Amino acid sequence: MKEFLLMLHPAFGSLAILVVLWFFVEALNANGTNRWRLEWAAYLPALLMVLTWVASGYWYVTYYAADKAIILAGAWPFAHTFFMESKEHAFFITLILSLLLPVIVSAENIAVNRRARALALWIAALIAVSAFAIEGAGAIISMGLRMGLSG
Amino acid sequence: MDTSSSASRSTFSRQTSGYVLAASVTVLLNTILTWVKILNPAVKLVLANILGNHWVTQGVAIVLVFFALGFLFSRTSSRISDTTLTRLLVSSVVIAALGLIGLFLFE
Numbered sequence: 001m002k003e004f005l006l007m008l009h010p011a012f013g014s015l016a017i018l019v020v021l022w023f024f025v026e027a028l029n030a031n032g033t034n035r036w037r038l039e040w041a042a043y044l045p046a047l048l049m050v051l052t053w054v055a056s057g058y059w060y061v062t063y064y065a066a067d068k069a070i071i072l073a074g075a076w077p078f079a080h081t082f083f084m085e086s087k088e089h090a091f092f093i094t095l096i097l098s099l100l101l102p103v104i105v106s107a108e109n110i111a112v113n114r115r116a117r118a119l120a121l122w123i124a125a126l127i128a129v130s131a132f133a134i135e136g137a138g139a140i141i142s143m144g145l146r147m148g149l150s151g
Numbered sequence: 152m153d154t155s156s157s158a159s160r161s162t163f164s165r166q167t168s169g170y171v172l173a174a175s176v177t178v179l180l181n182t183i184l185t186w187v188k189i190l191n192p193a194v195k196l197v198l199a200n201i202l203g204n205h206w207v208t209q210g211v212a213i214v215l216v217f218f219a220l221g222f223l224f225s226r227t228s229s230r231i232s233d234t235t236l237t238r239l240l241v242s243s244v245v246i247a248a249l250g251l252i253g254l255f256l257f258e
Contacts, residue, residue, distance in 0.1 A: 060204075
């Protein structure tokens with residue numbers, strides 16, 4: 001059960017990246033016929049990022065202290081001191097951007113307003129890049145734990 | 152392509168302008184709050200005492216600030232052009248991210 005809980009937040013985060021890439025493609029081809037797909041692809045990353053926040057928060061508060069001690073005593077302490085610390089605080093930037101995207105899509109017709117479309121594309125790109133970087137940091141933290149356990 | 156005069160116009164709704172401005176301010180506030188709590192353990196303790204964990208309190212506060220500022224800014228007429236708002240958001244995100252990376256790189 002513990003391992004399943006650990007895998008929830010990177011799974012939700014990965015799904016959010018995929019959906020935001022879907023949004024990017026829909027926004028590039030925005031027209032009168034794909035409005036409903038644009039809205040789905042804008043609202044879903046917000047929902048998935050909130051789920052990522054809840055699942056990661058539960059893990060962080062309940063289980064991470066033991067992992068942190070192992071990482072800090074191991075060969076890769078920077079997996080916590082740099083990567084985990086940066087990841088846990090940078091996540092809020094990604095979360096805010098994910099909550100912003102549906103606000104923009106609900107308020108603007110990005111098929112017509114080119115500047116609103118450019119704004120939405122920037123937000124989607126920033127979400128994808130930052131979330132992908134956070135996923136990478138998660139992999140390094142896992143490796144830091146593994147290094148700590150292997151002595 | 153935008154001309155210089157059309158680039159200074161605002162075609163965004165009040166909701167868009169307000170929430171983009173709110174997001175720009177909020178991501179920078181998140182980095183400032185992180186710096187303050189990391190460099191001042193008393194602040195971290197205060198955050199931890201509010202909801203049981205400093206990170207949980209910070210997250211809830213940041214989301215509430217975003218929606219509160221978005222609501223407030225949406226009710227004022229923005230004179231900021233679309234291009235400036237987009238640039239402001241992107242640069243705020245980059246500065247906020249670099250601020251966090253710098254903090255934990257040199258802490």
